[in-house]
Amino acid sequence: MNPEISKIFSEMALFFNMQDDVFRYRAYEKGALILDNLSRDVSDIYKTEGVKGLVDLQGIGRGMAEKIEEYIKTGHIKEYEALKKKMPVDMEELTAIEGLGPKGVKVLYKELSVKNLKDLERAARAGKIRNLTGFGEKTEKNILEGIEFVKKNRGRMLLGYAWPRAQHLIEEFRGMKEVTEVSTAGSLRRRCETVGDMDILVAVENSSAPAEAGAELILDKFVSMKGVEKVWGRGPTKASIRVKGNFDIDLRVVPKESWGAALQYFTGSKSHNIKLRQIAIDKKLKLNEYGLFRGNKKIAGKTEEEVYKALGLDYIEPELREDTGEIEAMLCAVSDTAHRHVRCRTPHICSLPKVIEYDSLQGDLQVQTNWTDGDHSIEEMAKEAKRLGRKYIAITDHTKALAMTGGSDEKKLMRQMVEIDKLNKKISGIKILKGAEVNILKDGSLDIEDEVLAKLDVVGVSVHTSLKMSKKDMTERILRAIKNPNVDILFHPTGRLLKKRDPYDVDMEQIINMAVKTNTILEINAHPERLDLKDEHIRMGVGLGAKFVIDSDAHNYEHLKYLEFGIAQARRGWAEASDVLNTLPIDEFLGKLK
Protein backbone atom coordinates (compact mmCIF):
# COMPACT_ATOMS: atom_id res chain seq x y z
CA MET A 1 0.00 0.00 0.00
CA ASN A 2 2.99 2.32 0.52
CA PRO A 3 3.49 3.19 -3.16
CA GLU A 4 -0.16 4.16 -3.66
CA ILE A 5 -0.22 6.49 -0.67
CA SER A 6 3.22 7.84 -1.47
CA LYS A 7 1.99 8.79 -4.92
CA ILE A 8 -1.01 10.61 -3.47
CA PHE A 9 1.17 12.45 -0.95
CA SER A 10 3.64 13.59 -3.54
CA GLU A 11 0.84 14.84 -5.75
CA MET A 12 -0.74 16.63 -2.79
CA ALA A 13 2.66 18.17 -2.13
CA LEU A 14 2.67 19.65 -5.62
CA PHE A 15 -0.78 21.11 -5.06
CA PHE A 16 0.39 22.73 -1.82
CA ASN A 17 3.44 24.09 -3.58
CA MET A 18 1.15 25.58 -6.20
CA GLN A 19 -0.76 27.33 -3.42
CA ASP A 20 2.53 28.75 -2.08
CA ASP A 21 2.14 26.63 1.04
CA VAL A 22 5.79 25.63 0.91
CA PHE A 23 6.01 24.07 4.33
CA ARG A 24 3.05 21.82 3.86
CA TYR A 25 4.53 21.04 0.46
CA ARG A 26 7.79 19.96 2.03
CA ALA A 27 6.07 17.97 4.75
CA TYR A 28 4.10 15.97 2.20
CA GLU A 29 7.03 15.54 -0.11
CA LYS A 30 8.97 14.17 2.80
CA GLY A 31 6.04 12.01 3.83
CA ALA A 32 5.97 10.45 0.37
CA LEU A 33 9.69 9.76 0.54
CA ILE A 34 9.33 8.13 3.94
CA LEU A 35 6.68 5.79 2.58
CA ASP A 36 8.89 4.89 -0.37
CA ASN A 37 11.74 3.94 1.90
CA LEU A 38 9.74 2.14 4.53
CA SER A 39 10.56 -1.55 4.80
CA ARG A 40 7.15 -2.41 6.27
CA ASP A 41 3.78 -1.79 4.70
CA VAL A 42 1.85 0.98 6.45
CA SER A 43 -1.24 -1.22 6.58
CA ASP A 44 0.83 -3.71 8.53
CA ILE A 45 2.06 -1.05 10.94
CA TYR A 46 -1.47 0.26 11.31
CA LYS A 47 -2.85 -3.20 11.95
CA THR A 48 -0.42 -3.95 14.76
CA GLU A 49 0.21 -0.51 16.26
CA GLY A 50 -2.61 1.71 15.02
CA VAL A 51 -2.26 5.41 14.27
CA LYS A 52 0.36 5.68 17.00
CA GLY A 53 2.67 3.35 15.09
CA LEU A 54 2.38 5.66 12.09
CA VAL A 55 2.98 8.82 14.12
CA ASP A 56 6.11 7.19 15.54
CA LEU A 57 7.67 7.36 12.09
CA GLN A 58 9.90 10.42 12.02
CA GLY A 59 8.36 12.89 9.61
CA ILE A 60 4.85 11.49 9.85
CA GLY A 61 2.65 13.37 12.30
CA ARG A 62 -0.97 13.35 13.27
CA GLY A 63 -2.15 14.83 9.98
CA MET A 64 -0.56 12.41 7.55
CA ALA A 65 -1.06 9.45 9.87
CA GLU A 66 -4.79 10.06 9.84
CA LYS A 67 -4.77 10.34 6.07
CA ILE A 68 -3.00 7.02 5.86
CA GLU A 69 -5.60 5.55 8.19
CA GLU A 70 -8.36 7.03 6.03
CA TYR A 71 -6.85 5.45 2.94
CA ILE A 72 -6.48 2.06 4.59
CA LYS A 73 -10.09 2.15 5.77
CA THR A 74 -11.85 3.74 2.78
CA GLY A 75 -9.49 3.48 -0.16
CA HIS A 76 -9.36 7.23 -0.66
CA ILE A 77 -8.31 10.51 0.93
CA LYS A 78 -10.94 13.24 1.01
CA GLU A 79 -8.59 16.20 1.05
CA TYR A 80 -6.76 14.86 -1.96
CA GLU A 81 -9.99 14.44 -3.85
CA ALA A 82 -11.07 17.96 -2.91
CA LEU A 83 -7.79 19.30 -4.29
CA LYS A 84 -8.24 17.36 -7.50
CA LYS A 85 -11.79 18.63 -7.82
CA LYS A 86 -10.76 22.24 -7.38
CA MET A 87 -8.06 21.88 -9.99
CA PRO A 88 -8.50 18.74 -12.05
CA VAL A 89 -5.03 18.59 -13.54
CA ASP A 90 -2.73 15.61 -13.94
CA MET A 91 -0.06 17.13 -11.77
CA GLU A 92 2.38 14.25 -11.97
CA GLU A 93 2.24 14.02 -15.76
CA LEU A 94 2.59 17.76 -16.31
CA THR A 95 5.39 18.39 -13.83
CA ALA A 96 7.30 15.52 -15.40
CA ILE A 97 8.04 17.99 -18.20
CA GLU A 98 11.50 19.44 -17.72
CA GLY A 99 11.20 23.05 -16.65
CA LEU A 100 7.53 22.90 -15.80
CA GLY A 101 6.62 23.00 -12.13
CA PRO A 102 3.48 23.48 -10.07
CA LYS A 103 3.42 27.26 -10.53
CA GLY A 104 3.54 26.90 -14.26
CA VAL A 105 0.81 24.28 -14.19
CA LYS A 106 -1.39 26.70 -12.27
CA VAL A 107 -1.03 29.45 -14.85
CA LEU A 108 -1.58 27.03 -17.72
CA TYR A 109 -4.73 25.72 -16.12
CA LYS A 110 -6.15 29.14 -15.19
CA GLU A 111 -5.42 30.75 -18.52
CA LEU A 112 -5.66 27.90 -21.03
CA SER A 113 -7.50 25.13 -19.13
CA VAL A 114 -4.56 22.80 -19.60
CA LYS A 115 -5.29 19.64 -17.63
CA ASN A 116 -2.96 17.04 -19.08
CA LEU A 117 -0.17 16.39 -21.53
CA LYS A 118 -2.53 16.39 -24.51
CA ASP A 119 -3.93 19.82 -23.64
CA LEU A 120 -0.43 21.08 -23.05
CA GLU A 121 0.79 19.89 -26.41
CA ARG A 122 -2.18 21.40 -28.20
CA ALA A 123 -1.69 24.76 -26.49
CA ALA A 124 2.04 24.76 -27.22
CA ARG A 125 1.57 23.83 -30.89
CA ALA A 126 -1.02 26.57 -31.26
CA GLY A 127 1.54 29.07 -29.93
CA LYS A 128 -0.68 30.10 -27.07
CA ILE A 129 1.79 29.54 -24.28
CA ARG A 130 4.34 32.16 -25.34
CA ASN A 131 1.88 34.95 -24.54
CA LEU A 132 1.32 34.03 -20.92
CA THR A 133 3.10 36.09 -18.27
CA GLY A 134 6.16 34.29 -17.05
CA PHE A 135 6.32 32.24 -20.23
CA GLY A 136 7.88 33.06 -23.55
CA GLU A 137 8.79 31.62 -26.91
CA LYS A 138 11.71 29.71 -25.54
CA THR A 139 9.72 28.13 -22.76
CA GLU A 140 7.08 27.08 -25.25
CA LYS A 141 9.70 25.40 -27.36
CA ASN A 142 11.20 23.68 -24.32
CA ILE A 143 7.79 22.40 -23.34
CA LEU A 144 7.29 20.84 -26.77
CA GLU A 145 10.67 19.17 -26.57
CA GLY A 146 9.91 18.02 -23.06
CA ILE A 147 6.72 16.40 -24.26
CA GLU A 148 8.61 14.51 -26.95
CA PHE A 149 11.09 13.27 -24.39
CA VAL A 150 8.47 12.09 -21.95
CA LYS A 151 6.65 10.29 -24.75
CA LYS A 152 9.74 8.52 -25.97
CA ASN A 153 11.51 7.83 -22.77
CA ARG A 154 9.23 6.79 -19.98
CA GLY A 155 11.28 5.82 -17.01
CA ARG A 156 14.86 5.63 -15.98
CA MET A 157 18.02 3.96 -17.13
CA LEU A 158 19.24 0.76 -15.51
CA LEU A 159 22.31 1.16 -13.34
CA GLY A 160 24.14 -1.65 -15.09
CA TYR A 161 23.85 0.11 -18.42
CA ALA A 162 24.44 3.68 -17.18
CA TRP A 163 27.52 2.78 -15.17
CA PRO A 164 29.87 1.78 -17.99
CA ARG A 165 28.87 4.86 -19.97
CA ALA A 166 29.68 7.06 -17.01
CA GLN A 167 33.04 5.37 -16.53
CA HIS A 168 33.86 6.03 -20.15
CA LEU A 169 33.02 9.69 -19.72
CA ILE A 170 35.07 9.91 -16.55
CA GLU A 171 38.10 8.54 -18.37
CA GLU A 172 37.70 11.28 -20.97
CA PHE A 173 37.88 13.98 -18.32
CA ARG A 174 40.60 12.31 -16.34
CA GLY A 175 42.83 12.75 -19.34
CA MET A 176 42.55 16.56 -19.28
CA LYS A 177 45.40 18.39 -17.60
CA GLU A 178 43.04 20.96 -16.01
CA VAL A 179 41.22 18.22 -14.11
CA THR A 180 42.47 17.19 -10.67
CA GLU A 181 39.55 14.96 -9.63
CA VAL A 182 36.58 13.41 -11.35
CA SER A 183 33.79 11.19 -10.10
CA THR A 184 30.22 10.14 -10.62
CA ALA A 185 27.77 11.71 -8.21
CA GLY A 186 24.06 11.51 -7.51
CA SER A 187 22.02 8.34 -7.73
CA LEU A 188 24.67 6.83 -9.97
CA ARG A 189 27.32 7.04 -7.27
CA ARG A 190 24.87 5.72 -4.71
CA ARG A 191 24.35 2.89 -7.20
CA CYS A 192 20.58 3.12 -7.20
CA GLU A 193 19.11 0.34 -9.32
CA THR A 194 17.92 2.84 -11.89
CA VAL A 195 19.08 6.40 -12.52
CA GLY A 196 17.13 9.32 -13.98
CA ASP A 197 20.21 11.08 -15.25
CA MET A 198 23.96 10.95 -14.89
CA ASP A 199 25.80 13.33 -12.58
CA ILE A 200 29.49 13.91 -13.11
CA LEU A 201 31.65 16.07 -10.88
CA VAL A 202 35.02 17.50 -11.81
CA ALA A 203 37.55 19.45 -9.73
CA VAL A 204 40.01 22.02 -11.06
CA GLU A 205 43.12 23.55 -9.52
CA ASN A 206 42.37 27.21 -8.83
CA SER A 207 40.14 27.98 -5.91
CA SER A 208 39.09 31.55 -6.54
CA ALA A 209 38.58 31.45 -10.27
CA PRO A 210 37.51 28.06 -11.58
CA ALA A 211 36.77 29.59 -14.95
CA GLU A 212 40.39 30.61 -15.38
CA ALA A 213 41.52 27.25 -14.12
CA GLY A 214 39.93 25.48 -17.01
CA ALA A 215 36.25 25.09 -16.19
CA GLU A 216 35.55 26.85 -19.44
CA LEU A 217 37.54 24.29 -21.39
CA ILE A 218 36.00 21.36 -19.59
CA LEU A 219 32.47 22.59 -20.17
CA ASP A 220 33.28 23.33 -23.82
CA LYS A 221 34.44 19.80 -24.26
CA PHE A 222 31.39 18.47 -22.47
CA VAL A 223 28.74 20.29 -24.50
CA SER A 224 30.45 19.54 -27.80
CA MET A 225 31.04 15.83 -27.22
CA LYS A 226 30.00 13.32 -29.79
CA GLY A 227 26.41 12.25 -29.35
CA VAL A 228 25.15 15.44 -27.70
CA GLU A 229 21.62 16.15 -28.89
CA LYS A 230 20.73 19.13 -26.82
CA VAL A 231 22.34 21.51 -24.38
CA TRP A 232 19.84 22.24 -21.65
CA GLY A 233 21.94 24.87 -20.00
CA ARG A 234 25.44 26.10 -19.67
CA GLY A 235 26.88 28.43 -17.02
CA PRO A 236 30.39 29.11 -15.79
CA THR A 237 30.52 26.04 -13.54
CA LYS A 238 27.75 23.76 -14.70
CA ALA A 239 26.20 22.37 -17.85
CA SER A 240 23.43 20.00 -18.67
CA ILE A 241 23.07 18.02 -21.87
CA ARG A 242 20.99 15.34 -23.50
CA VAL A 243 22.84 12.64 -25.37
CA LYS A 244 21.77 10.02 -27.86
CA GLY A 245 19.49 7.41 -26.40
CA ASN A 246 17.49 10.11 -24.61
CA PHE A 247 19.67 10.43 -21.63
CA ASP A 248 20.57 13.52 -19.62
CA ILE A 249 24.00 14.20 -18.17
CA ASP A 250 24.87 16.98 -15.73
CA LEU A 251 28.41 18.16 -15.27
CA ARG A 252 29.54 20.37 -12.44
CA VAL A 253 32.99 21.89 -12.04
CA VAL A 254 34.24 22.87 -8.60
CA PRO A 255 37.54 24.15 -7.19
CA LYS A 256 39.84 21.50 -5.77
CA GLU A 257 39.55 22.90 -2.25
CA SER A 258 35.84 22.17 -2.25
CA TRP A 259 36.06 18.71 -3.77
CA GLY A 260 34.91 16.78 -0.71
CA ALA A 261 32.06 19.10 0.15
CA ALA A 262 30.91 19.16 -3.46
CA LEU A 263 31.13 15.41 -3.89
CA GLN A 264 29.19 14.91 -0.68
CA TYR A 265 26.65 17.50 -1.71
CA PHE A 266 26.06 16.18 -5.22
CA THR A 267 26.00 12.55 -4.18
CA GLY A 268 22.99 13.07 -1.95
CA SER A 269 20.54 11.64 -1.37
CA LYS A 270 18.53 14.73 -0.97
CA SER A 271 17.14 13.72 2.39
CA HIS A 272 20.52 12.49 3.62
CA ASN A 273 21.89 15.93 2.82
CA ILE A 274 19.04 17.76 4.48
CA LYS A 275 19.75 15.83 7.63
CA LEU A 276 23.47 16.62 7.45
CA ARG A 277 22.76 20.30 7.00
CA GLN A 278 20.46 20.17 9.98
CA ILE A 279 23.26 18.65 12.04
CA ALA A 280 25.49 21.48 10.80
CA ILE A 281 22.94 24.07 11.85
CA ASP A 282 22.65 22.49 15.29
CA LYS A 283 26.40 22.96 15.62
CA LYS A 284 26.09 26.58 14.48
CA LEU A 285 27.72 25.68 11.18
CA LYS A 286 26.67 25.96 7.57
CA LEU A 287 27.12 23.20 5.01
CA ASN A 288 26.97 23.80 1.28
CA GLU A 289 28.76 22.46 -1.78
CA TYR A 290 31.81 24.62 -1.10
CA GLY A 291 32.48 23.43 2.41
CA LEU A 292 31.49 23.41 6.02
CA PHE A 293 31.63 26.92 7.47
CA ARG A 294 31.69 28.54 10.87
CA GLY A 295 30.71 32.07 10.02
CA ASN A 296 32.89 32.88 7.03
CA LYS A 297 35.62 30.47 8.00
CA LYS A 298 35.79 27.19 6.16
CA ILE A 299 36.48 24.38 8.58
CA ALA A 300 36.17 21.39 6.21
CA GLY A 301 35.57 20.56 2.58
CA LYS A 302 38.63 19.10 0.95
CA THR A 303 37.53 15.51 1.36
CA GLU A 304 34.24 13.87 2.17
CA GLU A 305 35.81 12.20 5.21
CA GLU A 306 36.74 15.61 6.54
CA VAL A 307 33.20 16.89 6.15
CA TYR A 308 31.62 13.94 7.94
CA LYS A 309 34.23 14.07 10.66
CA ALA A 310 33.69 17.77 11.31
CA LEU A 311 30.01 17.01 11.74
CA GLY A 312 30.85 14.38 14.35
CA LEU A 313 30.25 11.43 12.03
CA ASP A 314 32.35 8.69 10.52
CA TYR A 315 32.51 8.38 6.76
CA ILE A 316 29.32 6.94 5.29
CA GLU A 317 29.58 4.90 2.07
CA PRO A 318 27.62 6.45 -0.82
CA GLU A 319 25.40 3.37 -1.14
CA LEU A 320 24.13 3.93 2.39
CA ARG A 321 23.23 7.60 2.01
CA GLU A 322 19.52 7.14 1.60
CA ASP A 323 18.41 8.49 4.95
CA THR A 324 17.15 5.11 6.00
CA GLY A 325 18.74 5.25 9.42
CA GLU A 326 22.44 5.51 8.51
CA ILE A 327 22.92 8.85 10.24
CA GLU A 328 21.01 7.82 13.33
CA ALA A 329 22.97 4.60 13.48
CA MET A 330 26.13 6.63 13.48
CA LEU A 331 24.95 9.14 16.06
CA CYS A 332 23.87 6.30 18.24
CA ALA A 333 27.24 4.60 17.93
CA VAL A 334 29.16 7.80 18.42
CA SER A 335 27.40 9.60 21.24
CA ASP A 336 24.84 7.17 22.54
CA THR A 337 22.37 9.99 23.15
CA ALA A 338 18.76 8.98 23.30
CA HIS A 339 17.09 9.45 19.96
CA ARG A 340 14.21 8.10 17.93
CA HIS A 341 15.10 5.48 15.41
CA VAL A 342 13.96 6.71 12.08
CA ARG A 343 12.08 4.42 9.76
CA CYS A 344 14.26 1.45 10.33
CA ARG A 345 12.99 -1.29 12.54
CA THR A 346 15.72 -3.83 12.00
CA PRO A 347 17.59 -5.00 15.09
CA HIS A 348 21.11 -4.01 14.02
CA ILE A 349 20.28 -0.35 13.64
CA CYS A 350 22.66 0.94 16.28
CA SER A 351 25.86 0.57 14.32
CA LEU A 352 26.78 1.00 10.71
CA PRO A 353 27.91 -2.21 9.02
CA LYS A 354 31.28 -2.57 7.39
CA VAL A 355 29.73 -3.24 4.01
CA ILE A 356 31.12 -5.81 1.59
CA GLU A 357 33.95 -4.55 -0.64
CA TYR A 358 33.82 -4.54 -4.43
CA ASP A 359 36.71 -6.95 -4.94
CA SER A 360 35.65 -9.56 -2.44
CA LEU A 361 33.88 -12.26 -4.47
CA GLN A 362 35.66 -15.51 -5.29
CA GLY A 363 32.92 -17.36 -7.10
CA ASP A 364 29.85 -17.01 -9.28
CA LEU A 365 27.02 -19.45 -8.65
CA GLN A 366 24.67 -18.80 -11.53
CA VAL A 367 26.00 -19.16 -15.07
CA GLN A 368 24.14 -20.36 -18.17
CA THR A 369 25.83 -21.88 -21.20
CA ASN A 370 25.04 -22.97 -24.75
CA TRP A 371 23.77 -26.24 -23.30
CA THR A 372 20.54 -24.23 -22.91
CA ASP A 373 19.90 -20.55 -23.56
CA GLY A 374 23.41 -19.18 -23.06
CA ASP A 375 25.65 -18.02 -25.90
CA HIS A 376 28.95 -19.62 -24.92
CA SER A 377 30.31 -23.02 -24.00
CA ILE A 378 31.14 -24.16 -20.48
CA GLU A 379 34.80 -23.86 -21.35
CA GLU A 380 34.48 -20.32 -22.71
CA MET A 381 32.55 -19.20 -19.65
CA ALA A 382 35.04 -20.81 -17.29
CA LYS A 383 38.05 -19.25 -19.02
CA GLU A 384 36.55 -15.77 -18.98
CA ALA A 385 35.56 -16.17 -15.32
CA LYS A 386 39.12 -17.18 -14.56
CA ARG A 387 40.43 -14.16 -16.44
CA LEU A 388 38.21 -11.97 -14.25
CA GLY A 389 39.76 -13.50 -11.16
CA ARG A 390 37.01 -15.89 -10.07
CA LYS A 391 38.16 -19.06 -8.35
CA TYR A 392 35.00 -21.05 -9.01
CA ILE A 393 31.82 -20.93 -11.06
CA ALA A 394 28.73 -23.07 -11.01
CA ILE A 395 27.20 -24.04 -14.33
CA THR A 396 23.48 -23.72 -13.79
CA ASP A 397 21.63 -24.30 -17.01
CA HIS A 398 17.85 -24.31 -17.08
CA THR A 399 15.92 -27.52 -16.58
CA LYS A 400 13.28 -29.23 -18.65
CA ALA A 401 10.11 -27.38 -17.65
CA LEU A 402 11.52 -24.38 -19.50
CA ALA A 403 11.24 -26.08 -22.83
CA MET A 404 11.91 -22.94 -24.85
CA THR A 405 15.43 -22.75 -23.44
CA GLY A 406 16.11 -26.39 -24.24
CA GLY A 407 16.15 -27.04 -20.51
CA SER A 408 18.01 -30.13 -19.31
CA ASP A 409 16.33 -33.31 -18.21
CA GLU A 410 18.00 -35.80 -15.87
CA LYS A 411 19.92 -37.51 -18.68
CA LYS A 412 21.24 -34.29 -20.12
CA LEU A 413 22.36 -33.16 -16.67
CA MET A 414 24.25 -36.42 -16.21
CA ARG A 415 25.96 -35.88 -19.55
CA GLN A 416 26.86 -32.33 -18.58
CA MET A 417 28.40 -33.57 -15.33
CA VAL A 418 30.72 -35.85 -17.31
CA GLU A 419 31.69 -32.92 -19.51
CA ILE A 420 32.45 -30.74 -16.47
CA ASP A 421 34.66 -33.47 -14.99
CA LYS A 422 36.65 -33.46 -18.20
CA LEU A 423 36.97 -29.68 -18.27
CA ASN A 424 38.09 -29.52 -14.66
CA LYS A 425 41.00 -31.74 -15.60
CA LYS A 426 41.78 -29.61 -18.61
CA ILE A 427 41.53 -26.12 -17.09
CA SER A 428 43.53 -25.08 -14.06
CA GLY A 429 43.09 -22.08 -11.79
CA ILE A 430 39.33 -22.23 -11.65
CA LYS A 431 36.99 -24.91 -10.40
CA ILE A 432 33.80 -25.58 -12.34
CA LEU A 433 30.93 -26.69 -10.13
CA LYS A 434 28.07 -28.86 -11.37
CA GLY A 435 24.78 -27.13 -10.90
CA ALA A 436 21.40 -26.38 -12.33
CA GLU A 437 18.70 -23.73 -12.23
CA VAL A 438 15.83 -26.02 -11.39
CA ASN A 439 12.25 -24.91 -11.93
CA ILE A 440 9.89 -24.61 -9.02
CA LEU A 441 6.63 -25.96 -10.40
CA LYS A 442 3.23 -24.59 -9.55
CA ASP A 443 2.80 -26.82 -6.51
CA GLY A 444 6.29 -26.17 -5.18
CA SER A 445 7.76 -29.43 -6.45
CA LEU A 446 10.84 -29.42 -8.70
CA ASP A 447 11.17 -30.58 -12.31
CA ILE A 448 14.28 -32.72 -11.67
CA GLU A 449 14.36 -35.94 -9.63
CA ASP A 450 15.93 -35.67 -6.17
CA GLU A 451 18.25 -38.53 -7.01
CA VAL A 452 19.95 -36.45 -9.70
CA LEU A 453 19.86 -33.23 -7.69
CA ALA A 454 21.83 -35.05 -5.01
CA LYS A 455 24.64 -35.63 -7.49
CA LEU A 456 25.07 -31.90 -8.26
CA ASP A 457 27.47 -29.67 -6.34
CA VAL A 458 25.07 -26.73 -6.23
CA VAL A 459 21.31 -26.71 -6.76
CA GLY A 460 19.60 -23.41 -7.41
CA VAL A 461 15.84 -23.19 -7.75
CA SER A 462 13.64 -20.49 -9.19
CA VAL A 463 10.15 -19.61 -10.34
CA HIS A 464 9.72 -19.02 -14.07
CA THR A 465 6.11 -19.94 -14.71
CA SER A 466 2.66 -19.21 -13.26
CA LEU A 467 3.79 -15.83 -12.02
CA LYS A 468 0.35 -14.49 -11.24
CA MET A 469 -0.51 -16.63 -8.25
CA SER A 470 -1.96 -15.23 -5.04
CA LYS A 471 0.51 -14.13 -2.41
CA LYS A 472 -0.43 -17.04 -0.18
CA ASP A 473 -0.07 -19.64 -2.92
CA MET A 474 3.17 -18.22 -4.26
CA THR A 475 4.67 -18.05 -0.78
CA GLU A 476 3.70 -21.65 -0.04
CA ARG A 477 5.04 -22.74 -3.39
CA ILE A 478 8.47 -21.30 -2.70
CA LEU A 479 8.51 -22.41 0.94
CA ARG A 480 7.92 -25.98 -0.16
CA ALA A 481 10.75 -25.80 -2.69
CA ILE A 482 13.38 -24.48 -0.30
CA LYS A 483 12.49 -27.09 2.30
CA ASN A 484 13.88 -29.69 -0.11
CA PRO A 485 17.19 -30.86 1.43
CA ASN A 486 18.86 -30.87 -2.01
CA VAL A 487 18.14 -27.21 -2.64
CA ASP A 488 21.03 -24.88 -1.82
CA ILE A 489 20.10 -21.51 -3.30
CA LEU A 490 16.89 -19.67 -4.09
CA PHE A 491 17.62 -17.81 -7.33
CA HIS A 492 16.15 -14.35 -8.06
CA PRO A 493 13.67 -14.66 -5.21
CA THR A 494 11.05 -12.11 -6.34
CA GLY A 495 11.19 -12.58 -10.12
CA ARG A 496 11.06 -8.92 -11.00
CA LEU A 497 12.43 -7.47 -14.23
CA LEU A 498 13.26 -3.82 -13.80
CA LYS A 499 11.11 -1.54 -15.95
CA LYS A 500 9.41 -4.60 -17.44
CA ARG A 501 7.77 -6.79 -14.89
CA ASP A 502 6.73 -6.38 -11.28
CA PRO A 503 7.89 -8.92 -8.72
CA TYR A 504 5.49 -11.73 -8.06
CA ASP A 505 3.39 -11.38 -4.98
CA VAL A 506 5.25 -13.14 -2.22
CA ASP A 507 5.76 -12.76 1.51
CA MET A 508 9.51 -12.19 1.66
CA GLU A 509 9.67 -12.18 5.42
CA GLN A 510 8.28 -15.73 5.53
CA ILE A 511 10.63 -16.82 2.77
CA ILE A 512 13.64 -15.33 4.53
CA ASN A 513 12.71 -16.94 7.83
CA MET A 514 12.34 -20.34 6.17
CA ALA A 515 15.64 -19.85 4.34
CA VAL A 516 17.37 -19.23 7.66
CA LYS A 517 15.67 -22.25 9.22
CA THR A 518 16.49 -24.61 6.33
CA ASN A 519 19.96 -23.24 5.66
CA THR A 520 18.97 -22.14 2.16
CA ILE A 521 21.00 -19.35 0.60
CA LEU A 522 19.25 -16.36 -0.98
CA GLU A 523 20.57 -15.08 -4.25
CA ILE A 524 21.36 -11.48 -4.98
CA ASN A 525 21.09 -11.67 -8.74
CA ALA A 526 23.42 -9.06 -10.20
CA HIS A 527 21.96 -8.95 -13.70
CA PRO A 528 21.14 -5.28 -14.39
CA GLU A 529 17.57 -6.15 -15.31
CA ARG A 530 16.98 -8.16 -12.17
CA LEU A 531 18.94 -6.96 -9.11
CA ASP A 532 16.88 -9.44 -7.18
CA LEU A 533 16.85 -9.47 -4.12
CA LYS A 534 16.52 -5.76 -3.88
CA ASP A 535 18.22 -3.64 -1.24
CA GLU A 536 15.45 -3.51 1.35
CA HIS A 537 14.94 -7.27 1.26
CA ILE A 538 18.67 -7.81 1.62
CA ARG A 539 18.62 -5.57 4.63
CA MET A 540 15.68 -7.48 6.04
CA GLY A 541 17.55 -10.72 5.42
CA VAL A 542 20.71 -9.46 7.08
CA GLY A 543 18.61 -8.51 10.09
CA LEU A 544 17.04 -11.96 10.23
CA GLY A 545 20.34 -13.80 9.86
CA ALA A 546 20.03 -15.01 6.27
CA LYS A 547 23.01 -15.85 4.06
CA PHE A 548 23.43 -14.70 0.47
CA VAL A 549 25.35 -15.34 -2.70
CA ILE A 550 25.88 -12.71 -5.40
CA ASP A 551 25.63 -14.13 -8.94
CA SER A 552 25.90 -12.70 -12.42
CA ASP A 553 23.18 -14.85 -14.06
CA ALA A 554 25.45 -14.65 -17.10
CA HIS A 555 24.08 -15.93 -20.41
CA ASN A 556 27.15 -14.69 -22.23
CA TYR A 557 30.72 -14.20 -21.08
CA GLU A 558 30.32 -10.45 -21.23
CA HIS A 559 27.74 -10.77 -18.48
CA LEU A 560 30.18 -12.24 -15.97
CA LYS A 561 31.18 -8.67 -15.14
CA TYR A 562 27.76 -7.93 -13.71
CA LEU A 563 28.78 -9.13 -10.25
CA GLU A 564 29.78 -5.57 -9.44
CA PHE A 565 26.16 -4.45 -9.54
CA GLY A 566 25.10 -7.25 -7.24
CA ILE A 567 27.76 -6.16 -4.77
CA ALA A 568 26.43 -2.62 -5.03
CA GLN A 569 22.98 -3.93 -4.24
CA ALA A 570 24.33 -5.90 -1.27
CA ARG A 571 26.03 -2.76 0.03
CA ARG A 572 22.78 -0.86 -0.31
CA GLY A 573 21.23 -3.66 1.74
CA TRP A 574 23.81 -3.10 4.50
CA ALA A 575 25.37 -6.55 3.94
CA GLU A 576 28.85 -7.34 5.18
CA ALA A 577 31.27 -9.78 3.55
CA SER A 578 30.40 -12.37 6.18
CA ASP A 579 26.75 -12.31 5.04
CA VAL A 580 27.77 -13.27 1.50
CA LEU A 581 29.02 -16.82 1.13
CA ASN A 582 30.77 -16.54 -2.23
CA THR A 583 33.34 -14.33 -0.56
CA LEU A 584 34.67 -17.64 0.82
CA PRO A 585 37.29 -19.91 -0.73
CA ILE A 586 35.69 -22.84 -2.48
CA ASP A 587 36.15 -25.47 0.23
CA GLU A 588 34.63 -23.26 2.89
CA PHE A 589 31.85 -22.30 0.54
CA LEU A 590 30.97 -25.91 -0.23
CA GLY A 591 31.02 -26.63 3.48
CA LYS A 592 28.18 -24.13 3.97
CA LEU A 593 25.82 -25.92 1.59
CA LYS A 594 23.09 -28.24 2.84
Next chain:
DNA sequence: GCCGTTTTCGGCCCGACTGTTTTCAGTCG
Protein backbone atom coordinates in the same frame (compact mmCIF):
# COMPACT_ATOMS: atom_id res chain seq x y z
C1' DG B 1 2.18 19.59 8.17
C1' DC B 2 6.13 18.40 11.37
C1' DC B 3 9.06 19.05 15.21
C1' DG B 4 11.09 20.07 20.11
C1' DT B 5 16.88 19.01 26.94
C1' DT B 6 17.39 26.11 23.79
C1' DT B 7 10.98 25.90 21.57
C1' DT B 8 3.87 23.13 22.15
C1' DC B 9 5.01 28.37 18.81
C1' DG B 10 7.82 29.58 15.39
C1' DG B 11 10.85 27.90 12.92
C1' DC B 12 11.47 24.75 8.64
C1' DC B 13 18.38 23.19 3.46
C1' DC B 14 20.96 25.51 -0.10
C1' DG B 15 22.63 27.39 -4.37
C1' DA B 16 22.90 27.53 -9.82
C1' DC B 17 20.75 28.59 -13.88
C1' DT B 18 17.04 30.06 -17.15
C1' DG B 19 13.87 32.93 -19.05
C1' DT B 20 11.49 36.20 -18.02
C1' DT B 21 12.12 40.21 -16.32
C1' DT B 22 14.70 45.07 -15.61
C1' DT B 23 15.74 42.62 -10.13
C1' DC B 24 13.64 38.02 -9.72
C1' DA B 25 10.47 33.85 -9.56
C1' DG B 26 10.42 29.24 -10.82
C1' DT B 27 12.63 25.01 -11.35
C1' DC B 28 16.04 21.69 -10.48
C1' DG B 29 19.01 18.70 -7.98
